[in-house]
Amino acid sequence: MTNRSMTDGSTTKRSTRAPATGRRSPRALLTALLGCVLPLVSALLLAVAPPASAATLTEVTSFGSNPSNLRMHLYVPDSAGARPAVLVAVHYCTGSGPAFYSGTEFASLADRYGFIVVYPSATRSGNCFDVSSPQALKRDGGSDPVGIRSMVSYVQQRYGSDPGRVYVTGASSGAMMTNVLLGNYPDVFKAGAAFMGVPHSCFATTDGSGWNSACANGTVDRTPQQWGDLVRAAYPGYSGARPRMQVWHGTEDATLRYPNFNEEIDQWTDVLGVSRTPASTDSPQSGWTRTRYGNSGAQAPVEAISVQGVGHTLPTAGMASRAIAFFGLDSTTPTDPDPGTDPTPGSCRVGYAVSAWNTGLTATITLTNTGSTPLTGWSLAFTLPAGQTITSGWGANYSPGSGAVTATGLAYNSTVAPGATVQIGFQATHSGNTGKPAAFTVGGSACSTG
Missing domain, CATH: 3.40.50.1820 (Alpha/Beta hydrolase fold, catalytic domain)
Incomplete structure (x- = not known):
């Protein structure tokens, strides 16, 4: 199942031998002049041209x-x-x-x-x-x-x-x-x-x-x-x-x-x-x-x-x-191609408490529905600080164990009624940084914290 393309090319050689004479031809003089001028022009162009893309x-x-x-x-x-x-x-x-x-x-x-x-x-x-x-x-x-x-x-x-x-x-x-x-x-x-x-x-x-x-x-x-x-x-x-x-x-x-x-x-x-x-x-x-x-x-x-x-x-x-x-990526302005499916902005609040020791910690997360409609099939997204890796959890499925994590509710707590709260948490290892995630979202909408 390949997807290849192939191109062919050819090169024609042209003689550059100078005329058989002791005098320099006009072409040879022009070549010598360009040999002096082109390096200077190139240097000037490099000085004013925008830098090439560094992306690789x-x-x-x-x-x-x-x-x-x-x-x-x-x-x-x-x-x-x-x-x-x-x-x-x-x-x-x-x-x-x-x-x-x-x-x-x-x-x-x-x-x-x-x-x-x-x-x-x-x-x-x-x-x-x-x-x-x-x-x-x-x-x-x-x-x-x-x-x-x-x-x-x-x-x-x-x-x-x-x-x-x-x-x-x-x-x-x-x-x-x-x-x-x-x-x-x-x-x-x-x-x-x-x-x-x-x-x-x-x-x-x-x-x-x-x-x-x-x-x-x-x-x-x-x-x-x-x-x-x-x-x-x-x-x-x-x-x-x-x-x-x-x-x-x-x-x-x-x-x-x-x-x-x-x-x-x-x-x-x-x-x-x-x-x-x-x-x-x-x-x-x-x-x-x-x-x-x-x-x-x-x-x-x-x-x-x-x-x-x-x-x-x-x-x-x-x-x-x-x-x-x-x-929807053909614009430098982000778009939401599926409006209306995310929770109303501000419809959730997250509390986050950490108890740390040596190279480990326990985090307790409280998710509250502050909106007027149920949060159904909720997924809570957050990014763990560098060096933290989840080893076990409760109240939700956590994936992956580090970096940008998504905690998804289980069958018994996947719906949070208006005004109701669910508590979940996990145990993790750390390499010295026991800090908290900077932000939390449910369905792409930001939650308040505190």
């Missing part, structure tokens, strides 16, 4: 839990400001993070719009991502999705990125991983764009094989609810907002065949609770058919683009910018 692709070698030993490359553009958005860009089989960086337009779009790009690299045979094992298909089950989630947490801790603006995209194996990540971590990712993928759990196997021929050939046909149930089973009990989805597929794809395109639509319209009947259909470019589900806006719950006569070669030029627009 860098490898991060220690970023948290990484059960399958993925590699992480990171691109932080010079234009990244305070609380930047994050895009995880996942490569195809036989590829790598650096190859996806150089072979797609996401880094140049990051330069323009100021978001950070994470490029994971698979390390197993064939450099395909694990989208088939039982461990990969459930939240925090192990394997590649856990490592990618850790990469996001690292960026949030290291660069103060916006936890409410995290997105994922990928091609082929990376598109399949996009589907998996949206199902496993709906509280982490706001939206995804899958180029030539298959639905979450379509590639599932139980024999240790990483390849599912029936799914690849497009012969796995389930009802929308059956597909939706597979996503919901990846994170049982989750009742919060679900990420939006954009899917792309070429009609002549012979690797992950075209019927998977419609199965993805079935899955995500069911997960997001919108009609399978398109709200709009258009052709934004020759050969493209775009359908939108749930509404006809640029950031509809589900958007699908079918590309006529094209095989397993996406994304091609211009498609990355369409994905960025679907995410």
Whole structure:
């Protein structure tokens, strides 16, 4: 499942031998003059020209839990400001993070719009991502999705990125991983764009094989609810907002065949609770058919683009910018593509008490609903000070154990009535810093403290 391009070039040599004479030709005199003048001109241009971009692709070698030993490359553009958005860009089989960086337009779009790009690299045979094992298909089950989630947490801790603006995209194996990540971590990712993928759990196997021929050939046909149930089973009990989805597929794809395109639509319209009947259909470019589900806006719950006569070669030029627009990242001003689903600002208050000793501490957290409507399926987000790592907890599920943490209520306390309070807490190790998180949010809305 590769996605490569190749260019050819040729060079014509031209003779530079001087005329056979003792006198210097006019061309030789001009060359000598330029040899004196050009260094001075170059020096002047360097003095007045703006500095070149300092942003480079860098490898991060220690970023948290990484059960399958993925590699992480990171691109932080010079234009990244305070609380930047994050895009995880996942490569195809036989590829790598650096190859996806150089072979797609996401880094140049990051330069323009100021978001950070994470490029994971698979390390197993064939450099395909694990989208088939039982461990990969459930939240925090192990394997590649856990490592990618850790990469996001690292960026949030290291660069103060916006936890409410995290997105994922990928091609082929990376598109399949996009589907998996949206199902496993709906509280982490706001939206995804899958180029030539298959639905979450379509590639599932139980024999240790990483390849599912029936799914690849497009012969796995389930009802929308059956597909939706597979996503919901990846994170049982989750009742919060679900990420939006954009899917792309070429009609002549012979690797992950075209019927998977419609199965993805079935899955995500069911997960997001919108009609399978398109709200709009258009052709934004020759050969493209775009359908939108749930509404006809640029950031509809589900958007699908079918590309006529094209095989397993996406994304091609211009498609990355369409994905960025679907995410709402084509602006330097943050947007909320899903208004109305978060709690009312100021509808929560958090109390936080720490009892510390030597290299350990206990934190007790009190969450109060100060609004007029219940907090249902709540998730409390906060960033632990550097050096603190959660070892155990109560009253909530905590993920990950360090950095940008999300505490999600359990079945018995997942709904907090107006005026009611729930108490949760955890035990952690520390390396000297026993401080408190600077801020707390529920569903992306800030809570008061005290």
